[in-house]
Amino acid sequence: MARKRQSQRVTSYEVAKLAGVSQATVSRAFTAGAQIAKDKKDRVLAAAKQLNYYPNSIASSLASASTNIIAVIVGNLDNPFYVESLHAFITHLQASGKHVLSFTISQGKACDDAVLEALKYNVDAIIVTSAPLSNDLVSMTKGAGIPILLFNRSSDDPTLLSVRCDNFGGGQELGKVIYDAGARKVLILRGDPQGSTSRDRVAGFRLAVQDKAIEAVRIEEIDGNSSYDGARDAIRERFKGPNPTFPDAIYAVNDIMAIGCIDELRERFDLKFPEDIMIVGFDGIREGQLQPYKLTTIRQPINAMVLKTLELLAAIGDEEDTVKADSCVIPGRFFEGSTVTQMEQVGTKIP
Amino acid sequence: MARKRQSQRVTSYEVAKLAGVSQATVSRAFTAGAQIAKDKKDRVLAAAKQLNYYPNSIASSLASASTNIIAVIVGNLDNPFYVESLHAFITHLQASGKHVLSFTISQGKACDDAVLEALKYNVDAIIVTSAPLSNDLVSMTKGAGIPILLFNRSSDDPTLLSVRCDNFGGGQELGKVIYDAGARKVLILRGDPQGSTSRDRVAGFRLAVQDKAIEAVRIEEIDGNSSYDGARDAIRERFKGPNPTFPDAIYAVNDIMAIGCIDELRERFDLKFPEDIMIVGFDGIREGQLQPYKLTTIRQPINAMVLKTLELLAAIGDEEDTVKADSCVIPGRFFEGSTVTQMEQVGTKIP
DNA sequence: GCAGCCACTGAATGCGCATTCACAATTTTA
DNA sequence: TAAAATTGTGAATGCGCATTCAGTGGCTGC
16 A cells, blocks of 8 residues: 555666666765766766656665664653753754654653664664663663763763763752852752752752851752642642741752742742742743743753764764763853842852 | 674574574564464564564665654744644654654745655655745655645645644634723734734634624734744834833734733833733643733644644545545634633623 | 365565675876 | 776665565365
């Protein structure tokens, strides 16, 4: 049934016949940098245009063992951060003649199935953004010689390359900001408890506020499931009952949860930010910068991270294993919104 | 250089040898519904597992002329509506064993390049969400026998299948709501002036408010580029200068522009919705339902639209051209937010 | 007991292209 | 001018699998 298609498609043999050359020459005409005389190439291209021929990438992939397809596995498209990342990957890969095979994983599931599918298609590389990965699969990708890269997460496996933001450093910076703004009672909204990202962001924050031994900071941690709804639920649960007491500040380890917090606290308690309570997020998603939020956060340099990832990919292609894993932590950038109380600038100017 | 990979990969011949069968039998073991005895199949699968074999989909695609890949071309990932659509496509296609090759098109560009790339990969179908398409390309897809479907847009070409929301009807409904709420001076924020979507939504709206001959409605139209920033710019421009006068209501033909309007008007004039000015959007994106917006809108049934699209795809596979194009307009659903003045309910209950 | 049928299997072939190899047609060098 | 290097080309081959075709063996029914 699907069979008729192949007869409809023009092949390089037909072009070769029309152009009066061999099929090999047609192939060369469409291969950048191939050895072919200019006049023949022109003749081939003219014949190809006349017949409406375009190369069959599938056949080409089979013959050359390179598909020009990159698999991008996205953990959670409900989080705009991953949407923006996927967008950046598609845009940049498209610009360099590659293609993106997209997979999504529902929250909390392993991405093993997606990786396996990607392997079947012999993709040139696999990029995993969040989502856990089993060791078996990693060894299968190694067996297949297909590079696999982690984006925005790290792994205990040191042979796995990963590109991520400096989550620890970013957390630290936010901790400092929150402390300097005077918060001494802080609620931390964690994301995925398994994930390295949430863990690092919390650890950096804690270090920063505990460093300041001048005055103790009381910290409480709850889980927000890395999602808007999860955050709202967690906040609702935490502050249920009559007359809840609020912390001085909330640190949500990603922006989408911070937004959930704000919405929930505004709706139920009509709280003002930062007057009643301060809040910071992490990621720098567009939604956080909408006028009703103006969230103070650490902006992840998505573009730089994506470019770095693609750079690594290219490097792997060149010389197998010479890539240093430590070069792949990129600093985030503090974004001053209006959800943290402004202190007098003098203090922060001390070198 | 990329060459070594192929030697690493286990092939069906090796599995065949280990299992003591022919390669053809291995192929059958991995083909659902193929004629193969149970014991042989078990033996093959065991051997495959032992060798870590998995079929090469590229080779399989070449041999069978079906890739199980669907190209999804997304016009504008800055608009959350398209993000949600892409997400839905990926999720549903993944569930049925298909794969998504994603392309994005920058605003206003034609999607010809992406279509051509998709053709090269011999995809099973091409889905285009927004973005214009040249006639040449359409005929090429026909020549290649690859179905092409429009999502959320229509075309003058009647042979092109398209699935979309009832934009005209939705616009009409919003017009009615706005009129009934008492608005007599309305500003319409158009999207892409070329696109059928914006046009239909405006036309329906106009019909509804002009229908009510009781009292004339003054309508003004400006362009918002279908984007958040575009809407903010348009609003800023429109209401610059001292003491601008505002309309009773704004109709943004999509939610993301409505949000841009709200942000701009809040920030510069501290307007309240719906007290100072009413506003409605179209799409029903998640952002519009955040607590600070609660946008009144028409929600596009993305899931239903996506499922319908995939259904059409399946139908095309079965029996060439028997698909009726008119069955593909799906009604949207009015979502009552809090950006339109509530009227007493009595009036609306009149049959 | 034999024709006929069915379920299954393996050998062979081709999908469309890239690539290797050998060779012809140049051009360069000795 | 002969030899060597260079460039360009076509024939042949294989990438890994699905599929067709021609069986083989077991079964049923008469």
